[in-house]
Amino acid sequence: MSPLGFSIEQRDCLQEIINVAMGLASDKLARFLNTFVHLQVPSIALVGATAIPDEFEHRYQDAEATLVSQGFFGNEGVRGEAIVLYQMDNAHRISALLGYEPGDVSEIEMLTDISSILTTTFLNGLAAQIENSLSYSAPRVLSSRHSNVADVLKATSFHWEHALKVDISYQLIDHSFNCDMILLIPGEAVSNIKTILDRILEAY
Amino acid sequence: MPHLSLSNPILAQLNSGVLVIDDEYRIRYLNAFVERHANLALSDVIGQSIFNVFKDLPEAWLKRKLMSVLDLQSPAFSSWEQRQYIFKLPHLRPITSSSQYMAQNCTMMPLHTDKTEHQLICILIEDATDAFVYQQHLSRTLVELEKANRQDGLTKVLNRRYWEEQLKQELHRARRYQHSLSLILFDLDKFKDLNDKYGHLGGDFVLVELSSFISSLLRDSDLLGRYGGEEFGIILPETGLQGAVDVAERIRQAVADYPMLFNQQTIRATLSIGVAELDIKQHFLHEDVIRCADMALYNAKRTGRNRVCSFQAGNTEYHKKVN
Amino acid sequence: MAMPVLICDDSILARKQVRKSLPESFDAEVQTAGNGLEALQILRSQEIGLVFLDLTMPELDGIGVLEAIRAEAIDCFVIVISADIQPEMQKRVMELGALAFIQKPVSDEKLGIILKQYGLI
16 A cells, blocks of 8 residues: 555556556557557556655666656646656667667657657556646756766655656567656645546446 | 637747648748748748758658657657757847857647648747857856866966876876886976066966976877976876986976066076986885985986986985985 | 356456446346456356456466467457557457457447447347
């Protein structure tokens, strides 16, 4: 049970909505990239935002990581910041995937593109299910190869109360890689989300 | 609805570009900002391909971005930090900049409209030239700050701290790869008298002049640093004692023959120079080499100034004097 | 006579959504399973006419269930329900013997069309 007091039904509802959103994003991406893409969400967790830096420090300790952040805003108080984290040794696979020739665009631009695509297609799928619509700010790179992941996350998550951690497993036809997505949301968004989930549950 | 009639005047005055194209890249609309900056009229270009009207667009890259917007029905973004501009428009910012073109942040959004058969994309162009210019300024400042950390404020040669660091590294390298390494330490002769005669400004002037002059006599790999008030050191990697002595003698001669003009007066200076070579058996720390060069320098002063002395093993006169 | 139907999905919400989206005219006796293994247990021990199958489930996923159904020659119709309906996935699922593919989130409309198309209502 999460510290934010989501009931089992609410949590199940949220997990399903997220799975479906990821599936919709998979579908769209596959058609766009003209390859087989499978995005799975093995787990989601709701945590206090201050717990985030430590959670990720471990996983990204020895790897060079890049973080891309994008703000999203919708109706009914649904808003937040989506951060996608990549391990840099995956970077070249992403570039081939997006159809870039090596040296076509900078690594940073390529990662910003794929992050924006992942974030917006996923969140759009989420919004569609809760009868909402979202607009987005431009993606920004929060760190690069040389910054410390935990420090960057501390500076960002400081402004938010809660975080929804979404582990994304990104499988391509030949190989797979993982990236992580963190949705940072303010306190009032959590109660709004609960209200929305209840409304959906009531319909069934 | 009243607010719809506001969009026209707003679009006309908006300080950002608004461009609408269809899925065949034809222009459907552009606002006054674009008209003014690109020096064109909507009525002349409507219906034409955006690539015909704006000849410098990165076509392949832009098509790929626009395609993603249409396929995924999600916005795409471009930041001036990755690509300075998409539309080559002159900027009208009242600041000097190395670039005469507007730096841009662009957003490409799918427009949901049932009315047309073609899908539409809206491109928003935000003038980010200010940010671009500030960033350049900041970068330049950072470079200078970095240099300042290494430089001696007056003479612009390496400061003592950084120079000693380099000596440590060169020592380590020389020991490791069994290369030779030599050190020159030199001192301006009778600098106090020079200061008394020409004032501190004169003294400073001489230091600046000579540093610059001596720098020009050195190889790229040699490292000149200010060790003390009027004392300097030169690290000569891959150089043996004889080679270093030759360099030292050349510098001594050149400086002695170098007249400097200060306040309509000619100043001549001379140097006392000590030279030492790294002895792998004896020198383990950089201070060890400095000590030897320093002894040689002391000898140069003691034996008449304006000369070069090299450290000979077994030379104990320095020790006698100090103790 | 009521058609025995099995709804297989690890999400409570999804199961409810399918149940609610079944047309009024469809006389069904509905059972549910939370993962592939549970589903197979039911399929092996009872007569099930129609299965609504999710692809991503723990223990045994949708593909696993389809493979088992074919291998054990279990007689039932399978309609796969998934958010991800990429051509590759659809192809694979149909090759494994599924009747149809519906994209989540389900609705009465979507279900109605498919059931009518295959003469189940």
